[in-house]
Amino acid sequence: MKTILVLGGTGKTGSRIARRLEVAGLPVRTASRTGGDARFDLDDPATWTPALRGVTAAYLVEPSLSASTDHQARIPRLVTEAVTAGVRRLVLISAPRAGEDGHPLHAAEQAVRGSGVDWTILRPQWFAQNFSEGPWRTGILAGTLALPTGEGRTPFVDAEDIAEVAVAALTEDRHGGQVYDLTGPRPISFGEAAGLIARATGRTIRHVDVDPEVFVERQVAVGASPDVARFLTRLLVAIGNGSEAAISDGVERALGRPPRTFETFVTETAAAGHWN
Structure with a gap:
């Protein structure tokens, strides 16, 4: 090759x-x-x-x-x-x-x-690593994750799973013509995610629901363009509306194993010191 x-x-x-x-x-x-x-x-x-x-x-x-x-x-x-x-x-x-x-x-x-x-x-779906390497890490470190998601749930997918599926698709013939919807094994809320990270790190972390327009204003204030801020807000609001909770079998179809759990992601990430 x-x-x-x-x-x-x-x-x-x-x-x-x-x-x-x-x-x-x-x-x-x-x-x-x-x-x-x-x-x-x-x-x-x-x-x-x-x-x-x-x-x-x-x-x-x-x-x-x-x-x-x-x-x-x-x-x-x-x-x-x-x-x-x-x-x-x-x-x-x-x-x-x-x-x-x-x-x-x-x-x-x-x-x-x-x-x-x-x-x-x-x-x-939404990356689990958004909590450790992406836009939500700041909120985790500050102790307050303020997002317009309410009690909505989504099956966060581990970037390690995405990478493994991508490598398989790049190097194996059997993935040609496939569309893989990739999710974690179960949907969880941001409140539950914050709680799991809090227990693993010993921090006090909470999720606070935010009005969508307030969230847009905050994103623009930290440098996002208005259209990107509104697009991101719509995606997060969709979680709160319950439309992002479905799980898919893409990881298992591609790799022959279940996807990694959010709990595994939290344990390994905390042990690696990414929230220190």
Whole structure:
């Protein structure tokens, strides 16, 4: 096998994918705007050709869900260039309901499906690692996780599972043409998540429900664009409305085992000191 390209190679999933490929002794090239083996910017096609050189399989990420981003062009154009460059296997990390018209990642999914090469689409639910490496870590460390989710529940998926499924799709033939909806084994509320982290760390942590408009204002105040803040708020409100609680069998279909539990994520993350 020639080189495997991992876009977003320094991110939550990309770094885990690259590490697994390296351990397996497979040639991997990480690429991102600010790190990795190659500089790669979806807004700068001049960076695509060097990153794609000698690549036969690629993990694709659309890092922006901003309304100002041209989602109809970025990934679709990259898919065309990747296939022309000799890539024969594409794995796209997408999102729930991205198969529906109007979703920011719909065009990306359609481009991958119509690429004419082997493809797999991953649609993970909310990452468990958002509590330890992402936007909710600050609230965990401060002791108050203020989100407009009420008592809603969702089956947080471990990024380790996402990475393992991605590696399988990049290196094995049997995942071609598959769409894997990836979730954890059970839905939990943010209050329960905060409680589990509190017990594992000895901290006092609580979840506080926030009015959606207040949450939008707070996100804009810390640097989010208004459209991204509103989009994120809609997703969180959907959890509170009960529409994000369904579990899927994607991890088990892809890997032949159940997904990792949120409790396992919390135990291992606390032991590693990520909330110190």
